[in-house]
Amino acid sequence: MLTVGIVDDNPLDLDKLELIVGKVATVELQLKANNAEEVYAFIQETPVDLLITDIEMPGMSGYQLADFIHLNNMNTSVIFVTAKSGYAVHAFELNVHDYILKPYNQERLVQSIERFTDKKEAGKITGRLFIRSGGDLVIIPKDEIIFLERTGRTTTIHTTKDVFESYQSLGELEGDIRESMFIRSHRSFLINLQYVKRFTEYSKKSFEVVFEGTSQKALVTKEKLKYLQENYF
Missing domain, CATH: 3.40.50.2300 (Response regulator)
Incomplete structure (x- = not known):
């Protein structure tokens, strides 16, 4: 109710x-x-x-x-x-x-x-994400994931409790998550909209994404932000 x-x-x-x-x-x-x-x-x-x-x-x-x-x-x-x-x-x-x-x-x-x-x-996120990190298999509750970032050959998973690194691609992990509140905001970022606090202009074509739960920031393209305004906010 x-x-x-x-x-x-x-x-x-x-x-x-x-x-x-x-x-x-x-x-x-x-x-x-x-x-x-x-x-x-x-x-x-x-x-x-x-x-x-x-x-x-x-x-x-x-x-x-x-x-x-x-x-x-x-x-x-x-x-x-x-x-x-x-x-x-x-x-x-x-x-x-x-x-x-x-x-x-x-x-x-x-x-x-x-x-x-x-x-x-x-927006009710359930389930867990399994990632390969070094020689370990790490299990992360999906609702704890704030955003994922691809840098070079490494994907960094920022969560409410810790930060993990994996050699799995952003596209591969995006396919494993499959939740409507996770949006590919930029070619290098996958963000969880539940933790988004605000958007701050970064350049002519992109905005910084400020989150609750971490001081780290992501990017969203101007086109994707327009889509989010029309469909989520």
């Missing part, structure tokens, strides 16, 4: 959110609020999977709330539902799930929630 919180200072818009969310069978509404301060206090104690929020509200804004979630690496995704289009670029920087402009219809929001649910289910 997907846990959801909704917040909007306009009573009619808030009731509309509640009505639509209530029609999604896989959703449990845990929080309904008319101000971001109440949500801010609530999610620190009881995080929700998905927060649907207006942006411009008295006091703390929805953008400030999403920024708090992002900076604290909370496992809560955000959908902005707003009459203002000017925040769209900044919203991407916060890795929000969706940006919906008012007025919107029921189908638009339901599709967004269902897409988030599908992504969440697809």
